[in-house]
Amino acid sequence: MSAPHVLAEVKDGIGWMTLNRPESLNALSMEMRDLLIEHSAKFEKDPAVRCVVIRGAGTHFMAGGDIRGFHKSLTEDKESHLAGFEMRVVKAHQAIYQIRRMNKPVLASVQGAAAGFGLSLILNCDLAIASDDSFFTLAYRHIGLSADGGATYFLPRVVGERKALEIALLGERFSAQEAKDNNILNWVVPKDQLAAETEKMARKLADGPTYALGVAKKLIRNSFDNSWDEHSHREAEGLAACAATEDHFEGLSAFLEKRKAKFKGR
Template sequence: MTPATPSDEIRHRFENGVSWITLNRPDAMNALTWDQRERIIALLADASADPATRAVVLTATGKGFCAGADLRSGGGAPATTDRVAGDVARMIRLGAQRLVTAVLDCEKPVIAAVNGTAAGIGAHLALACDLVIAAEPARFIEVFVRRGLVPDGAGAYLLPRLLGPQKAKELMFFGDAVPAAEAARLGLVNKVVPADELEAAAREWAERLAQGPTRALALTKQLVNASLDGDRATALAAEATAQELNMTTADANEGVASFVERRTPKYLGR
């Protein structure tokens, strides 16, 4: 049997302005290897650079969205033997943190379509996305404490911003599974749908975003992501700069013209 390649294990297709990235190791609950992470990072960079790409959907096959790093294939921490100081920190920076940062910094809106269990870095991969749609069987698990580990992949950065520090600590201290409906109630998930409707729901939102003013969306994403990290003066200065930049785009001119002319705008993503 020919071994699976990263391209097989990370499927990619492009439809109607949307880049679909699909984790495809269902037998391993889509636990991520190093090569798979590099493939996802590259596809997100391509999405940012390609004017034809207007939105991204990140999803998976099988019963799991992503069970975390594949510790059996070198996707997690290095072996305990021959480890020197700095090895683990370097591995985290170059691996889990680069992956989550690639989602946060992608210049196109990214939707997570979570089909099943999202655990560890798999949960953080989903929660780093701009919008999260979960199938009813999905659940989110801060699994690190069960392994005696500290959360990585920006978990201690993301969760307090989504939940507040007290609830974030509860999830990280106990490692209990959070079902999709509870995740929606907490604000981790935008929408919960039946499993057989997940792809259609993600497509509806993604193609709607793909018809939007892409550069304005990119600038809005940057402003929101930075809003909790700075003071008011910094946020307002960034807002003014974003407005200045956006008003140079064709889509901004189209939006204003369509309003004046009382017609539906036709955005081109430029």
């Protein structure tokens, strides 16, 4: 029996999702899509999970869609392939939706190639760290497709409209440093330090006041869709909800007692 296309485990408050098709550069399969939906839903509802990390097995993050599978399906049963294509994209977007709305921080840890849907997945995580030898491309134009996974919505919000058009229309490869310069990545680290630095950042997030972090995440995510008048009310509601938590009192107490706060996420 082959290994599942996504491995999931929870360890010390951190939920790890590992894309697990290293022999195919972790290209997105229907099984991988379904497992991303399944595990992200479980992590979202599990109070023991206070931070989520998405990473790739082997030497690459994700090389995008399964091109061999696309070609095989078009060759063997074009009519059926095209009839179900839109719904397969919609289902993949369910995984993106769940990751994006999760009320806890989500960190992408990237090595090697991040192409197509892989880049979309990174854009939808809250934070991203990558090795200095990683590389990126939206890539869809090379196989005659537009993008999915939220890339055409979130990329211009991250890098600006003009840069997003360049990335999408040319499909050129760009480096980790260029990805950081354009706010796709938060941190670039030496390849041999990626695992340790990912663990360190995940630990910092998981040990934080995760209820408050979830509220802040939701407010920032929704800010582009609301007027200031509407958003100001949501901000006041969010702060009031956080003020009623145990973590708020713990944070105040720790500050006054000059010690490190021990947050519980509630």
